[in-house]
Amino acid sequence: MNRLRLFALMLTVFVIGTAKADEGMWLLQMMQQQNAIDMMKKQGLELEAEELYNPNGVSLKDAVGIFGRGCTGEIISPEGLILTNHHCGYGFIQQHSSVEHDYLTDGFWALNREQELPTPGLEFTFIERIEDITDLVNAKVAAKEITEAESFSSTFLNGLAKELLAASDLNGKPGIVPQALPFFAGNKFYMFYKKVYPDVRMVAAPPSSVGKFGGETDNWMWPRHTGDFSIFRVYADADGNPASYSADNTPLQTPKHLPISLKGVEEGDYAMVMGFPGSTSRYLTQSEVLERMNSINNPRIDVRTARLAVLKEAMDASDKTRIQYANKYAGSSNYWKNSIGMNKAIVDNDVLGTKAELEKNFAAYALAQNNAAYQTVVKEIDDAVGITAPLRYQLSMLTETFFAAIEFGVSYEVMGQLKEALSNKNDSAVNANIDLLKKIYSRIHNKDYDHEVDRKVAKALFPLYANLVPADQRPAFYNIIDTEYKGDYNRFIDDMYDNSIMSNQANFDKFIKKPTVKAIDKDLLTVYSRNKFEKLVALQSSLALANEQLLTLHKTYIRGLGEMKSPTPSYPDANFTLRMTYGTVKPYSPRDGVYYNYYTTTDGIIEKEDPNNREFHVPTKLKELILNKDFGNYAMPNGEMPVCFLSTNDITGGNSGSPVLNSKGELIGCAFDGNWESLSGDINFDNDLQRCINLDIRYVLFILDKLGNCGHLIEEMTIVE
Numbered sequence: 001m002n003r004l005r006l007f008a009l010m011l012t013v014f015v016i017g018t019a020k021a022d023e024g025m026w027l028l029q030m031m032q033q034q035n036a037i038d039m040m041k042k043q044g045l046e047l048e049a050e051e052l053y054n055p056n057g058v059s060l061k062d063a064v065g066i067f068g069r070g071c072t073g074e075i076i077s078p079e080g081l082i083l084t085n086h087h088c089g090y091g092f093i094q095q096h097s098s099v100e101h102d103y104l105t106d107g108f109w110a111l112n113r114e115q116e117l118p119t120p121g122l123e124f125t126f127i128e129r130i131e132d133i134t135d136l137v138n139a140k141v142a143a144k145e146i147t148e149a150e151s152f153s154s155t156f157l158n159g160l161a162k163e164l165l166a167a168s169d170l171n172g173k174p175g176i177v178p179q180a181l182p183f184f185a186g187n188k189f190y191m192f193y194k195k196v197y198p199d200v201r202m203v204a205a206p207p208s209s210v211g212k213f214g215g216e217t218d219n220w221m222w223p224r225h226t227g228d229f230s231i232f233r234v235y236a237d238a239d240g241n242p243a244s245y246s247a248d249n250t251p252l253q254t255p256k257h258l259p260i261s262l263k264g265v266e267e268g269d270y271a272m273v274m275g276f277p278g279s280t281s282r283y284l285t286q287s288e289v290l291e292r293m294n295s296i297n298n299p300r301i302d303v304r305t306a307r308l309a310v311l312k313e314a315m316d317a318s319d320k321t322r323i324q325y326a327n328k329y330a331g332s333s334n335y336w337k338n339s340i341g342m343n344k345a346i347v348d349n350d351v352l353g354t355k356a357e358l359e360k361n362f363a364a365y366a367l368a369q370n371n372a373a374y375q376t377v378v379k380e381i382d383d384a385v386g387i388t389a390p391l392r393y394q395l396s397m398l399t400e401t402f403f404a405a406i407e408f409g410v411s412y413e414v415m416g417q418l419k420e421a422l423s424n425k426n427d428s429a430v431n432a433n434i435d436l437l438k439k440i441y442s443r444i445h446n447k448d449y450d451h452e453v454d455r456k457v458a459k460a461l462f463p464l465y466a467n468l469v470p471a472d473q474r475p476a477f478y479n480i481i482d483t484e485y486k487g488d489y490n491r492f493i494d495d496m497y498d499n500s501i502m503s504n505q506a507n508f509d510k511f512i513k514k515p516t517v518k519a520i521d522k523d524l525l526t527v528y529s530r531n532k533f534e535k536l537v538a539l540q541s542s543l544a545l546a547n548e549q550l551l552t553l554h555k556t557y558i559r560g561l562g563e564m565k566s567p568t569p570s571y572p573d574a575n576f577t578l579r580m581t582y583g584t585v586k587p588y589s590p591r592d593g594v595y596y597n598y599y600t601t602t603d604g605i606i607e608k609e610d611p612n613n614r615e616f617h618v619p620t621k622l623k624e625l626i627l628n629k630d631f632g633n634y635a636m637p638n639g640e641m642p643v644c645f646l647s648t649n650d651i652t653g654g655n656s657g658s659p660v661l662n663s664k665g666e667l668i669g670c671a672f673d674g675n676w677e678s679l680s681g682d683i684n685f686d687n688d689l690q691r692c693i694n695l696d697i698r699y700v701l702f703i704l705d706k707l708g709n710c711g712h713l714i715e716e717m718t719i720v721e
Helices: 003-011 036-043 086-096 134-142 154-166 286-317 319-348 351-368 372-405 412-423 427-444 451-468 477-483 489-499 505-513 517-521 524-565 603-608 620-627 697-707 711-715
Strands: 064-067 071-075 081-084 124-132 176-183 188-197 200-205 230-236 270-275 579-584 588-591 594-596 599-601 642-647 659-661 667-674 692-696
Touching: 036 270, 036 579, 064 081, 071 086, 071 667, 081 667, 086 200, 086 230, 086 319, 134 188, 154 176, 154 188, 188 230, 270 667, 286 319, 286 351, 286 372, 286 451, 319 351, 319 451, 351 372, 351 524, 372 451, 372 524, 412 427, 412 517, 412 524, 427 505, 451 489, 477 489, 477 524, 489 524, 599 603, 603 620, 620 697, 642 697, 667 697, 692 697, 697 711
Parallel strands: none
Antiparallel strands: 064 071, 064 124, 071 081, 081 230, 124 188, 176 188, 200 230, 270 579, 270 659, 588 594, 599 642, 642 692, 659 667, 667 692
């Protein structure tokens, strides 16, 4: 039997007694093969497999989709109402906000359909169909149409996806987008047909003092009291098809929506999460974990620490700047703190020791199987990492500093094309490139960009980068700083921010009125942009061969680990595809003498209140509701108002906004975070420590009803009491 067939067979075998019940981001299309439904039923599931995922009919998966491009959302009414996290909707709430209409601070409540706000750029995506294409890809490799390494490439997979769509019955239907992806490091391949709706409107968002209560202080922490939710709605054309915004579009009549339970949760209750986990790396070797810590996390921590300090000072000084940079700050700080917590948890939880033990066991297995490829694969991975680690450090420093943190820049390619057109006196090409530059200028100087704030960020980061990256590894513009500017970073930055073509409207208008080759040649921003891209391309090129080698090595390693683990089933790393995880409601004890209960209440909001700290501000009306215990029928039997609860579900980034469901498939919460002590979970799952932090659905309804006066939204939901 060949190895691929053996691996496939291994995936279909399941032994209940040896499986870790709560670990695993399971593929819905494989759950019956792996008999995972049996384990879920043993844990308390009351639904049948077809009610979770039915490729030939309606199931729970039809009520769950991708919100935007990086979160999960769920349908909670027959008329396309979407529930997701506040932090998932944050950028779109910010998009609608201004000093005059500060929805970030004040919240937003649409009291009727006419008040629901069209949100350009926001999409909601359903999974229409999933197909196993492993045999097709393997046949192409066997026929030498492609190499094994090429089977991983986006070029091949995107082309294959288009071919398969063209030959399917979905071809030509509105909104259908195909995607082919590898799983288990290329031991399996699946095709996803997505249905994308581009008309999504903002319906309700609590003020940030509710939706982000606790701010960065409480991020990734427990106990938590954050009302992390926002509500949007999918609109469609008259036939229910995806369509761009039109005043004639109507709310999507969905085939499936989630009923909402007011029964609450108790310790030990069954809980499952369906969503789109973004990325995990559970199959890394010890050397690769060290690379993650030192070459990716540490640069992210160093650069973002400096940038966030600049942004915070500017945001605290101006409401206009606070609104402009709110989403940028939140996006940057989220994985800044995650990287800090991950590095700490890797050490605290002895992840390196766990990996070393696994590699020791794998070596023994490989020897017993007399498998030469398995015997050498870990050493080959380590050797490749010896090449990639220093290069990846350079790449992380470069991208974090000059591509992610500093916004000011220009397309040196467009400038080059314009220069060539001017040299050749090609007026039509000159005009075309001037038009491109106008668009680039508008993209830079948009409503959420402050040139002076960005200048301060640059002044903080240019010297930091130089301190952390040796001179011979820096982009070429550092040579200009050292020679022409005598090492004076501030003078270089001021010259670039004041005098470049794209610095301000006056400079830009002067240039496009009379563009010259000389002006382009001496433009500091063009030189800077070209040099940073040249460095990026050089590093990516240096990494390419080793990265390609690592892909094929991981295919061997993960296949071997699966065989060693058999008959217990394996699950693939997260890659932002639809998954199911199941577990229980459960407290935890992170260290000696410390015990965390499985739920929090509004009492904790009052306890944490700090009028002098924006992160812990409590709206006056909410405080009155809490002190008066005006909780309606959303309170617990003992009269307390729940806010958040813990479960043992296996989630990661991308799961934000995912529905948390009880044994009957009823909505009990919305997943929004993981806990600090287990931030190494993307690399190694810890059954004792790993917890999913969820917003209790009763708190969502309480805020909608009592704070937002949105009873009309609750009326369109299916409430189970």
